[in-house]
Amino acid sequence: MNRIPLHFGLALIFSLFLACSKPMPETIPDSEINSWFDAEYEELLQMSPLQLTTQGRKDRYGEIDDMSEAAEDKKLAWMEESVAEMESKFDYKLLSPQAKVSYDLWKYQYEMEKKDVEFRRMNYVFNQMGGxxxxxxxxxxxxxxxxxxxxxxxxxxxxxxxxxxxxxxxxxxxxxxxxxxxxxxxxxxxxxxxxxxxxxxxxxxxxxxxxxxxxxxxxxxxxxxxxxxxxxxxxxxxxxxxxxxxxxxxxxxxxxxxxxxxxxxxxxxxSPTGVSRHEMGNAFYAHKLKSSTTTDLTADQIHQIGLDEVKRIQQEMLVIKDQVGFEGDLKAFFKFVNSDPQFFFPNTDEGRQAYLDESTAFLDEIKQKLPDYFGILPKADLVVKRVEAFREQDGAPQHYNQGTPDGTRPGTYYVHLSDMNAMPKSTMEGVAYHEGSPGHHMQISIAQELESVPKFRTQMGFNAYVEGWALYSEALAKEMGQYKNPYYDFGRLVNEIWRAIRLVTDTGLHAKGWSEADAIKYFSENSSIAPGAIQAEVRRYMVIPGQATGYKIGMLKIQELRKLAEAELGEKFDLKAFHDVVLGGGALPLDILERVVKEWIAEVKASEQLQ
Structure with a gap:
């Protein structure tokens, strides 16, 4: 039997005594770091009178933001100082999982802002989309x-x-x-x-x-x-x-x-190509893809994902074509749903009002089903409105404007109705769910109403998450029993293939030398979208590169995480709980969303073992 020498044994016991008597480091309470974030965010918010107004506040109510490059530089310097203070003040290892997410997000937004400033003369100052x-x-x-x-x-x-x-x-x-x-x-x-x-x-x-x-x-x-x-x-x-x-x-x-x-x-x-024609254009586009998808996917990878998704969705379209008994191939079916008068409202004020009324009816119907699929529900109201005449464009995409956090201004689903021939009935239902509930209105309203996270997280809007959730919602609505009209279900697939085509055309324009005509040709051959809408879409991609890629990439990630949770948890999987996890922390970069979902899966498994 080997014996431990006496002096070594005493030293070991003494060191163990010291280790046991030394207090273990305590975790930092969420309230402490959240208070710091709230104070910092308030200082950041005060730099933008328009953002204050967006949130329903009347601070600096008679002012408009300083739009100069000098103001951007000042803001970036402030953010750099803030991140440095955060890193020196809070030990990351002592933070809760939720606080670590906030810490990572505060630093992430600074790093993205820094990159934006580096390329600030590459973004078109004036364009037809969001100037x-x-x-x-x-x-x-x-x-x-x-x-x-x-x-x-x-x-x-x-x-x-x-x-x-x-x-x-x-x-x-x-x-x-x-x-x-x-x-x-x-x-x-x-x-x-x-x-x-x-x-x-x-x-x-x-x-x-x-x-x-x-x-x-x-x-x-x-x-x-x-x-x-x-x-x-x-x-x-x-x-x-x-x-x-x-x-x-x-x-x-x-x-x-x-x-x-x-x-x-x-x-x-x-007839220009995309931003690759500019000096530093390729680097700029790579940054825009990272910003829009919150991933490191390359233009080539995104292009291929788009091609694969277009092929897959077309197979689902064929099923519906056969279901309704249409004689002819898919292109002929595209032409039919894109031109037959039954699929359009009259190009009159009555037709425009009918579009608004029917969209509102779809949203009212699905609102009654939300409690069966979500634990967290929005408090804010939603209205459907026509875009103001001075900014309305034929065939331009519908969009959502958020309400105020306190609910005094409702969320608004805006529709371009100047040309009713570019607004088919078949896609109307899916777009209503995308822009309204359970899409943008629900996600953004829930985020704004969150009280468990620092305020800056209630106002974040990562493109891949926000648009990915809205596109996921279009598919979720089918699970919820919507799209009773098979042509409207086909419209749902039209909307989805639209977003898959975006992956192909956006990367084609900005990384592969495609012209506007090339992008329109691909779009036309693979969808039933109206010609006016296709041109408006392609021109959108040309002036805001990368943005359109976030939708499908985000949807695919959310679907991937749901499948992972279903496989890992089996009978313990709860769809309402999954949705609450995805929505309950506000918008997130996709890698952080994946981390949050995997932590939730581990927690469910651990609680099951304790029972």
Whole structure:
């Protein structure tokens, strides 16, 4: 028998005594780090008056963001300091799993912002999709609520400020042009059209109709007067001040913008390829893919995923074609559902209202089923509206604008209805679920209403997660018993193949030298989407590279994680619980979402073993 020497044994016992007597490090309470995050986020939020308004707050209510590069640099420096403070203040190993997610997200958003600034002259400042030239007026009309006289004073101030903001953006566009980066010609043609619409009518021109912002201002002033919150004299003063701000500040900025855009038209390409034609274009596109998908997938990998998904979905389409008894191949069926009058509402105001009414009816019906599939439900209301005339485009995709966290402004599902021939009935049901519930409205509203995470997480919007969830919701609606009309179920597949085609066409345009015509050809040959909608889609991809790839990549990841959970948990798998895990932490990068789901699977398994 071997014996431990006495001096060694005493030393071992002494070291064990010290180890046992030394206090184990305690975990950092979530409340401590969450309080720090909330204070930091409030400081960050105060840098953006428009973001404050988006959240229903009236801080800095008369201001519009500084749109300069210098302001971006200042924000990035602040974020860098904040991340450094977080890393020095909190030991990652002592954080709870939920707090670790918050820590990782705070650092992730800084790293992505840093990369965005590196490529900031690559993003087209003015384009037809989400340019600030239309976003600012849209926010003033829809988000800037006027409840008191002071709110109207703030609105007049913001109309003045919008001129300054547009001038700053114009300076940035000029810097971009000097760097050799120009959008396709159609982008500026659309922006010119949109900008002219904003300064058409009273008080800018002698037209009988009023310009959009003037209509809005008059209505808000009239409402204050009706409610007795201002006198007739004050109302007249507000009308005078609003008119002066529009004519003296807003109009000159837009006139200068239009003049510059028109001077640039001869320098723009009629039929360009994607951003790879620019210097640093390939690196920029790789960054946009990472930003949009929150993965490290390459353009080639995404392109192949798209090709595979298109092929798979077409097989499902053939099943429905045969189910409805259509004679002919899939292309002939595409042509049929894309042209037969039964699949379209009349191109009239009555037809437009019918589209809105039927979409609302679908959303009302599925709302009754949500408690069977979700434990967490949104409190905020949802409305379906037509896009304002000054920014409406034939065939442009529907979209969602979030409500306020406190529910005072509902979420809005916006529909472009200027051309009803580009809005088939067959796809309407799936799009309603995508934009409404259980899609964007439900996910974003739940995120905004979360109380268990720091506030910054309630406002995050990672593209692959947000759009992936919405596309997953279209398929989930079928499990919930929707799409009773087989043509509408076919429309669901049309919507899904649309997103798969995006993987092929977006990467084709920006990484493989495809022209607009190449992308339209592929789109047309593999879907039943209306020609007008296809052109609008392809032009969207060309001006916001990478964004369209997030939908299908995100959906595939959520479906993959659900299959994993079903396989791992067997009879213990609870779909409601899975959905609550996916939605219960706000939007996440896909790798972090995977981590969260796997942690939940492990917890369920552990609790089962304890029983």
């Amino acid at each position: 600030l030239h239309t976003m600012i007026p849209t926010m003033l009309i829809n988000f800037h609520k006027v409840d008191e006289a002071s709110d109207m004073t703030a609105l007049v101030s913001r109309i003045k400020e919008s001129g300054r903001a547009i001038n700053q953006l114009l300076e940035r566009a000029k810097l971009q042009t000097a760097a050799g980066v120009r959008p396709p010609k159609f982008a500026y043609e659309y922006v010119i059209q949109q900008s002219k619409a904003l300064i058409q009518g009273q008080p800018f021109t002698d037209d009988k109709s009023n310009a959009p912002l003037w209509t809005d201002a008059l209505a808000k002033i009239e409402n204050l007067e009706k409610e007795g919150k201002i006198t007739p004299e004050q109302a007249e003063e507000f009308r005078t001040n609003a008119m002066d701000a529009l004519v003296s500040n807003f109009k000159p900025a837009y006139e200068e913008l239009i003049a510059w855009l028109e001077s640039e038209l001869p320098n723009l390409e009629e």
